[in-house]
Amino acid sequence: xxxxxxRLGLVKPAAGEAYSLTIINNNNDxxxxxxxGTADKLAKGRSLKTKGTAASGAVSxxxxxxxxxxxxxxxxxxxxxxxxxxxxxxxxDGFFEMSIATALTTDSASLTTGLTFLNQRTHGVIVGGxxxxxxxxxxxxxxxxxxxxxxxKFTAKLLANTGTVVIMGDASAPALYIIDESGDQI
Amino acid sequence: MNEPIEVERFQWVDPxxxxxxxxxxxxxxxxxx
Numbered sequence: 120x121x122x123x124x125x126r127l128g129l130v131k132p133a134a135g136e137a138y139s140l141t142i143i144n145n146n147n148d149x150x151x152x153x154x155x156g157t158a159d160k161l162a163k164g165r166s167l168k169t170k171g172t173a174a175s176g177a178v179s180x181x182x183x184x185x186x187x188x189x190x191x192x193x194x195x196x197x198x199x200x201x202x203x204x205x206x207x208x209x210x211x212d213g214f215f216e217m218s219i220a221t222a223l224t225t226d227s228a229s230l231t232t233g234l235t236f237l238n239q240r241t242h243g244v245i246v247g248g249x250x251x252x253x254x255x256x257x258x259x260x261x262x263x264x265x266x267x268x269x270x271x272k273f274t275a276k277l278l279a280n281t282g283t284v285v286i287m288g289d290a291s292a293p294a295l296y297i298i299d300e301s302g303d304q305i
Numbered sequence: 306m307n308e309p310i311e312v313e314r315f316q317w318v319d320p321x322x323x324x325x326x327x328x329x330x331x332x333x334x335x336x337x338x
Contacts, residue, residue, distance in 0.1 A: 173314065173327050173328075174314060175316075176327055227318060228318045229318050
């Protein structure tokens, strides 16, 4: 007598039934129904999303704007890390660099040494002041061959010229910090 | 939208969660007791 698998409900033929055309078709139909009805709606991979709902201080030297204290990257998976934000600068010639970096989970959140930068993006200030926000983002990717637990830090610093920068955020327009698992690395 | 209000904020790290927060002077004073 054939039996069903406990998780997916796939029909397993009994001994001697392995070549039954009926049972093979039952398997295919069950898989098809499961994929279209259930598997396609499952969450894909691991994900972490957090928001910055308060503006940062005004910074010019390398500073950690926000952090994710700990996240485990699973072996062989591809991860996208997105930092999306509004910002404003104090000087119209301000030229800043925003970065996504990893650090040890044992490091203090504000520590600006021991960083491994994943990706960096420069952002300029065209018009200064809080009433003239600019939009920016940094996207990084990360893949590790073994399970790796790290702290993620989002940093900003003045790269050239003058001024300070504030990363904006409030309840209705937060800065977004997102880690998404995209799937197996190929 | 982000409100165009400039409030000076100071970095504070929660010693328990190791999470960064940007607090106003008043909020920071409360944290530091």
